[in-house]
Amino acid sequence: MKHTVFVDGQEGTTGLRIHEYLAARADIDVLRIAPELRKDANERARLLNAADVAFLCLPDAAAIEAAALVTNPRTCLIDASTAHRIHPDWRFGLPELAAGQREALRTSKRIANPGCHASAFILLARPLVDAGLIAPEQALSATSITGYSGGGKKMIEQYEAGGDAKLLSPRPYALGLAHKHIPEMMVQSGLRTKPVFMPIVSSFYKGLAVTIPLQLADAGDAERIHAAFQKRYDGERFVRVMPLDDAATLADGFFDVQACNDTNRVDLFVFRNGQQALLMARLDNLGKGASGAAVQCMNLHLGCDEGLGL
Ligand SMILES: NC(=O)C1=CN([C@@H]2O[C@H](COP(=O)(O)OP(=O)(O)OC[C@H]3O[C@@H](n4cnc5c(N)ncnc54)[C@H](OP(=O)(O)O)[C@@H]3O)[C@@H](O)[C@H]2O)C=CC1
Numbered sequence: 001m002k003h004t005v006f007v008d009g010q011e012g013t014t015g016l017r018i019h020e021y022l023a024a025r026a027d028i029d030v031l032r033i034a035p036e037l038r039k040d041a042n043e044r045a046r047l048l049n050a051a052d053v054a055f056l057c058l059p060d061a062a063a064i065e066a067a068a069l070v071t072n073p074r075t076c077l078i079d080a081s082t083a084h085r086i087h088p089d090w091r092f093g094l095p096e097l098a099a100g101q102r103e104a105l106r107t108s109k110r111i112a113n114p115g116c117h118a119s120a121f122i123l124l125a126r127p128l129v130d131a132g133l134i135a136p137e138q139a140l141s142a143t144s145i146t147g148y149s150g151g152g153k154k155m156i157e158q159y160e161a162g163g164d165a166k167l168l169s170p171r172p173y174a175l176g177l178a179h180k181h182i183p184e185m186m187v188q189s190g191l192r193t194k195p196v197f198m199p200i201v202s203s204f205y206k207g208l209a210v211t212i213p214l215q216l217a218d219a220g221d222a223e224r225i226h227a228a229f230q231k232r233y234d235g236e237r238f239v240r241v242m243p244l245d246d247a248a249t250l251a252d253g254f255f256d257v258q259a260c261n262d263t264n265r266v267d268l269f270v271f272r273n274g275q276q277a278l279l280m281a282r283l284d285n286l287g288k289g290a291s292g293a294a295v296q297c298m299n300l301h302l303g304c305d306e307g308l309g310l
Pocket residue numbers: 008009010011012013014015038039040056057058059060062080081082114115116149150151152153154285286289290
C-alpha cells in the first residue's frame with residue numbers, strides 16, 4: 001500500500017531535503033503544490049487533508065495556520081517549526097527521548113519535531129536527569145556550534161553571497177539569553193533551572209555540536225555519565241555513544257563538527273579530567289536536526305522500518 005505525503009513549505013531548506021529522502025521511496029506518493037499556489041490557503045488545505053502524513057516546513061506562524069487547516073482525522077502532521085514543541089496535544093518527535101516515546105509517535109496525529117540545538121542538548125541531558133546524575137534544579141550551560149543552513153534560506157543566501165568579511169569568523173548569537181529552543185530543552189530534559197545557552201553560527205553549510213561543560217562532585221561521575229548514555233542508547237541505530245575520552249578525537253586534538261553530515265546519526269562524547277567533564281553531541285542540523293528526524297518519525301508513524309531511506 002502506498003502512503004500519500006505532502007510537504008507544506010516544499011521549496012524551503014528542510015522541505016527540499018525531505019523531498020530528496022522521499023524521492024527514493026517506492027512506497028510513498030508525494031503530492032506537490034503548484035509553485036504559484038504555495039501560499040494559497042485553500043490549495044494548501046486541500047493537499048494537507050489529502051495526505052496521510054503532511055510535513056510542515058514553515059515559519060512558526062504559517063505552521064500554526066496550517067495545523068488549523070487540517071480537518072481530516074487521518075492526516076498526521078509532522079511540524080519542523082518551533083510552534084508546537086511544548087504544546088500538550090503534540091508529541092515530541094524524538095523517538096530516542098525515553099521509553100514509550102516510540103509508541104506515542106506511532107499513535108499520535110500531531111508530532112512536533114525538535115529544534116536542531118535542542119535535539120543534541122536533550123539527548124545529552126535527559127538520560128542524566130532520569131538517572132539522577134543531574135538534578136532537575138542544576139544550573140547547566142551549553143554552547144552550540146552550527147552551520148549556517150540552520151538559519152534557513154535567508155541565512156544561506158547571506159553566507160553564499162560572499163563579500164561580507166564579518167561572516168568569515170564564527171558569530172555567537174542569541175545573546176539576549178532567550179534562544180527559542182530553551183523551553184523545549186527544559187521541558188523535554190526535565191530541567192527546572194533555565195540553562196545558559198549560547199549558539200555560534202559559522203561559515204560552513206551544515207553540522208552542529210552542542211557542548212555541556214560540567215564540574216563534577218566526584219571524579220567517578222564521568223564514568224557513571226558515560227555508562228548512563230550506553231545504557232539508555234543501547235540498540236539505538238541513530239545514536240552512537242563514543243568511547244569515554246574518545247582516543248581518535250583526542251589524538252587529532254580538534255573536534256570535527258561536520259562528521260555526522262549526510263547521516264541521521266547523533267554521536268555522543270564524554271571527555272573528562274579529574275572533576276571536570278565536557279559532554280558533546282554532534283549531528284547534521286539538516287539530518288537528525290531536522291529533515292532526517294522528520295522522515296524517521298514518518299517511518300515510525302506509518303509502521304515502516306524506522307531507518308528506511310535514512
Ligand atoms: N534549517 C534547519 O536546520 C532547521 C529548520 N527548522 C525549522 O523548520 C522550519 C522551516 O525551516 P527552513 O526550511 O530552514 O526555512 P526556509 O526559510 O528555508 O523555508 C521556509 C519555506 O516556507 C515557505 N513559506 C513561508 N510562509 C509560508 C506560508 N504562509 N505558506 C506556505 N509556505 C510558506 C517559504 O516560502 P518562500 O520560498 O516564499 O520563502 C519557504 O519556502 C522553520 O520553522 C525552521 O525553524 C527546524 C530544524 C532545523
